[in-house]
Amino acid sequence: MSGIAHQLQRHGAGDVSDDAAVLGAYSSDASLYRVPPVAVAFPRSADEVAALLAGARAEGLTVAARGAGTSVAGNAIGPGVVVDFSRHLDRVLSVDADAETAVVQPGVVQAVLQRAAAPYGLRFGPDPSTSTRCTIGGMIGNDACGARSLAFGRTSHNVRGMRALLADGSVLTTGYDADGTPTASAEGSDVLDRLRSVVAGDLATARTEFGTFGRHVSGIALEHLVPERGFDLTRTLVGSEGTLAVLTEATVRLVRAPKAAVMVVLGFPDFPTAGFATPDVLAFEPSACEGLDRRIVDVIRERRGDAAVPALPAGDAWMFVELSGPDPDDVRRRAELLAGAGLGVSALVVDDPATADRLWRIRADGAGLAGRAPSGRPAWAGWEDAAVPPDRLGTYLTSFEELLAAHELSAMPFGHFGEGCLHVRMDFPFERPDGADRFRAFLEDAADLVTSLGGSLSGEHGDGRARSDLLPRMYSPAALSLMAAVKDVFDPTRMLNPGILVEPASSSADLRYSGSTRLSKGLALAYTADGGDFGQAVHRCTGVGKCRADNSGSGGVMCPSYQATREEIHSTRGRARLLQEIVNGASTTTWSSPEVHEALDLCLSCKGCASDCPTGTDMASYKAEVLHQTYKRRLRPRSHYSVGWLPRWAKLGSAMPGFANRSMDLAPLRKVALKAAGVDTRRRMPAFARRTFRRTFGGSVGTGTPVVLFVDSFTNHFAPRVAEAAVEVLRAAGYDPRITRQQECCGLPWISTGQLDGAARRLSGMVSALAGDARAGVPIVGLEPSCTAVLRHELRELVSGPDAAAVAEATTTLAELLSRTPGWTPPSLDGVRIVAQPHCHHHAVMGWRTDRALLERAGATVEAVPGCCGMAGNFGVEQGHYEVSLAVAEANLLPAVRASADDGARVVLADGFSCRTQLDELAPDAQPLHLAELLAARLTQR
Template identity: 50%
Template sequence: MDLQRRLVETVSGDVGFDAATRALFTMDASNYRQVPVAVVRPDTVDDVVAAVTAAREFDVPVVPRGGGTSLAGNATGGGLVLDLTRLDRMEIDPPTRTAYVEPGVVLDDLKAAAAPHGLTFGPDPSTHSRCTLGGMIGNNSCGSHSVAWGTTLDNVVSLDVLRYDGTRMTVGAGDLPPELATLVDENLAVLRRELGRFGRQVSGYPLHRLLPENGRDLAKALVGTEGTCVTVLGARVRLVPLPAEKVLLVLGFADDVAAADAVPAILPHGPLTVESMDERIVALRALRNPEPPPALPEGGAWLFVEVDGTEAARTIAAAVDVPHAVFTEASRQRELWRLREEGSGISTRMADGAEAWPGWEDTAVPPERLGAYLRDLRALLAEHDLRGIPYGHFGEGCVHIRIDFDLVHAAGVARFRAFLEAGADLVVRHGGTLSGEHGDGQVRAELLPRMYSPAVMRLFARFKAFWDPGNRMNPGMVVEPYRVDENLRFVPLMPTRTAFTYPHDDGDFGQAARRCVGVAKCRNHSGSVMCPSFQVTGEEKHSTRGRARLLYEMLAGEVITDGWRSTEVRDALDLCLSCKGCRSDCPVNVDMATYKAEFLHHHYRRRVRPASHYSMGWLPLWLRVASRMPALANRTMASPRLSKLLKRLGGIAPQRDLPSVAPEPFTTWLRGNPGTGGEPVVLWPDTFTNFFSPSVGVAAVKVLRAAGFDPVLPAKSVCCGLTWVSTGQLTVARGVMRRTLKVLAPHKDLPIVGLEPSCLSALTEDLPNLTGEKLNAFTLAGFLEAHAPQWTPPRVEREAITQVHCHQHATLGFTPEAKLMERAGVRNSRLPAGCCGLAGNFGFEREHYAVSQALAEQTLLPAIREAAPDTVVIADGFSCRTQVAQGSARRAVHLAEVLAEGL
């Protein structure tokens, strides 16, 4: 009997030996890659026991894994990967201020469950929306609040664990097994001297927690062992009271070294957090996100200091005496913390496009040594001709930095090793630790002898041998480690000729796929725009990270071997809505909509495509024909028998109503209602406005004329090519775009106003990427802000809720719309970021209807049902308005229509 058969017989969860599943788990958020033998996703604790039993029977290593956000490579391995994210049971016990959690519980879910009791879990890594408690226990994660509440280790009460030999134990403080008691009693001096010197000393095993004065706490000694000793089945953790009044003080400094030098003056005042931010990260974020970054006090670096109460903020501000700002509103605080939390992703690409990588990601020194350490780190980077942007948990002396290592070529890898060795010696000279929160993994374990004496290294080996004498638990980490330059993720990739030009990736599709560094912000269930299908299915392959992994493995050719014809990649991309949410929400700006279009272009080259690619992919052409006989077209679509036939032939969901064609296209109306003067501006006649919603175009004309402009049309029909792009028909799309550019040539000096966000996004993003040409295009509000800032809009005085189109959120931004509505007296509430679920052709396709509706029911439709009858529903996207119309009794309108009503 082989391992696969045994697992299938004994595990009720998913057992994956297939190429797609194995490819999804080759990497975490580090520089390392290993192909697992198989992946098991247990549904129960009994499944975990059964999986480990099978692994032992066939002598296969076990690699426990949570959210896969480790930066040290300790969540990758060539054995049996246990994806424990489905084990998410938890119980809150308010009287004892504790909680029991299974390893798959996501930190934000625990915090949300504890909050009604006035409690929280103290440690909070920047990945709090997707990291699991099991992973936090494995790495001894810390986060920004460790200044006040310590590391994960400090907040673990007891652990339920499983050894590789099948033994289950509950461990905590108290008596030790005789072997471990002997280990401690014979080495009291060395344990006291070398371990536990300061809070962020995470490297190695925390054996000092076995000392008598520390309660001989076996649970705490197992925290941070990175899955090398046991598999955690559950944990009782400590909860702490929530602060009465969270206040965020932001202090401005000349640079990061000056900020570091100020930390010792802040700590005596009892801050909850002291986090740093660098101006270069803020600048990078501004380059890559359509929404402006939050305003900060004057400075080149900042400390974000969270305190309990405004009095504490004033006290610290007076003690430091630098430019500062105090933020008491929760929304403003969230905006600033979001900027800080995305630092690790943002800093993976330099301003000049150079790639930067983890590897020296979370060293830590005593806070009083931090400024001196940063000065020496600058010198070391310059010595090795490397660049990086330091930031991080300055209150605990912990520094995050992504460095522009060349990990592709042999010379660059040699420099990587040389820098790590010199860096390790530098940290030790400052009394610090190689790891301040992410564990040692593959990137630091080899360097531990530079930090610890041979005696301590022998103790680590003895401790592991007690739990795992055969070295089958996550081998290659901490004890008997891999080399730092072994198992690097940068393998040779399949050469490709692409349709898109990928200007931000040097024209290299492999480099584009390599953008994903695994921080997994896309594994978010909180209703963000990015990765709507993951929010429904919870499956890794439906996250941006999962799809990027599969594309990378397709190019690597080791696990996924059939290149562009890969069914594994096709199936993972099938539920991608091409919403472009990742284009802005992903900290490294992975653009999965573009990658999907590229893949479909190659996958279906000279092959028959899905029916929807012909029906909805060629929609502009069909609508042009239908507009010549709209009454006949509408009677046909309204006929139950003919409509059913059309849907079946076109791959359209039978539950969908087909939109009616307007009696008169918008272009016909405008040519019959010419302007009487004003500054000319091209009003883009997109397919949806022109043939489905001409009233939107009419409203926009009224608004533009009221603002002193004369909207004009291109001399001939034009199209942005969106529907061909979204279905991967890129040769046709490029031809359509080039024809459009020729038609627009006489208007090359005029700005373009677009009314449909998806079409406008295609003009500003896809058209340059396919043709190399750029257009000067705006949303209506964006145009008025730029070209008519003095214009006073009509007073509307309405309550409104707004569904922002995904493409507008991702590529255009919503700030001008928000400002315009405020000036018009529209009291607007923007719906929490989330996709409407229709997403152009996606929600109309037969096989996607259920996912489409599930997404609509997450945020959009419930909000509309709860809105007061006189609240106007604003949705500039035709897809969004269609989803509202077909899922509720309400009608959504375009912002242009709201403003025109005021006129």
């Protein structure tokens, strides 16, 4: 800790950090901008916030409030102290069902508030697409909306009162009395009198230039301070982006959740035509009206497969319309009328709630999924939030497409059509020398287009660094002066969120990507999807922050270390920010910088982010590259030579398994050996099998369709029963399994410890052994999910050429092979309740849908446990990881196993060797099985 954090703590600021890793993680949000802070504070109370402000005043520091950091406009970063409210001030303090309100701290996640309100039949109305991680404080700062603002309004319509601190430390309280009259008080301050005087000096401007239509969010909402609106300071503070006061508590309005909702999907020939139809759709009084087109749908199908997109009606653009209300019959009638109104080329009423949820998820993940433009180049925010009156949306979309063509850009548009708000991701050429200038030129032209249509530069995200300096193109000099005067009243020293709204920073300065350099030489991995550029790969992370959400409800994995620690540097996004510093030309961060390794240390290499993150950020691969580059031709940590070379030691141990197992049963010897190996002494090493599978396998029987069984090191040396069961199942299905004697280890332990040269050598040898069968069309069946994933993914990143590609294409899981076998039927699992822990790499690379379908087809009831088991290969055994490993296991796996312990029909299924090892240690009664073992045991019961 350096002087700044220490000085702030002397003032009573509490938890403050100026650690290099923390500063790097908080240097950006979900925007294009990079502004490293000098410290980050994590207050536990309003008193600590007050102490922090006092310290900042004394030290001459600025303050930027931050929620989840999901701002795409650069609202939540700053050069002074960033205040993260999400770590400690994150509670729902009370819910009043009679008053239909809740009192919350600013760091509470929107989805957490929803869960607290749900038992009362209530909900918080605004629902941004980031609702699983965005905070109420952040929503108040931006005046966030979401898809259902047609029904519930903006956040400013849903806040009933605030407690906040002014820059001078005064406590500001706002709210409404019993008859709805706005109230406000400021202890020991004349700020309210001065504010009334400033607004009274130019009422005409406040009345005419602010709040002109439903999504007019740009600037400060001064229209609420005019006398006829009762000097409504609550509404004015919402959307002021932390520039006027620092929120410490809010009372929010809750609403009754509608009893019925039906989705209608309308198809149109193109995006502008859908825009022109919007006013007619609004006549049906929808609660949501969202637009997207084929560009984003095609990206989703490419990224996640055709099955990820439910059937859509004909067209190249679509409107997702939700109709809701208290009467299911009336809602259904309105839906049928809308579908039959002939507003597009096609229409579909979506009756199935699960299908509707999948469609809405496409829209919710739009910002992340649009991370690659149709051109194949990275796509960025920056001009992503403009809004126009809905009756001018078609004109805006038509002109916007022309503007894109004039600037030689391609885009992925989507948005809240019912409110005239368009979100866009565009392929700004930041990698070019003139990239920032071209970006600026586009912003100016786009701003002129929006203002010519009576629109707002921001429709819900706020102006931030992206748009504040464009406000002169939207507002008159009188309006700009009025906003500056209001800022003077609240924050005359410009301490709060400087560079935003008033005296703005340049929108083309501090661009995160434009300062990056290409890093493609000397890399171990190919980064084929990123043009061979490590910099482009790590900049896949745009900061949408889904890694901070609890994704378990949707069966996700990402990000187990963040869920265990709740620290930004241990999220996928936080780590990506540190890695982006490596390629930032203004940074001194390198591969071996301590802050980089601090951030990566608790990464489990689960690869959950590779599939769960909408942008496809693959932190496991990046961690392997960093370790490779750092320790190339250098002494490595001890665990890299022990668990990183496990297949080598396994061969030695298997030569005398009895002696090896007895030795590890001797506590003193075991502790010494594990400590020397860099392994936590609380772990037990798995026992070697008496005989390896390779020694006992009898070979081909000469009948049946040939398949090659990929015998990984874990199965061969520790769990040969899995391979034996697989042989039995495959033969029963009409296959003739055989093994290739020359097959090498897939190199997984070398990959996870960053020994990528060694991994590449082993994979090259493996390709030589398997390529002939692969080219002949013989399936290669993997049993260990992590090794199977290596053959399907990392193989092509480490070994080039058609043989490697052939092996990757030929590799299949047992469930995939059996499910496509003509005439095969699974043995009956009727009455069996399966609690399954899908391996993280299985989830990320192959997907677990086929396994679930096979088990359900066999008659089993399947509960797939979300998240990671916590062992994650070598991670869970390495020194310094034990507590996090256990915390991850306790998040989902162990509670699911305990909850089903008394069910006599329960079977715990875990194909991953590390998952079974974790369960054997932490839940010894679980007795987990591999899929092959489960099926083989049932063959005799046919």
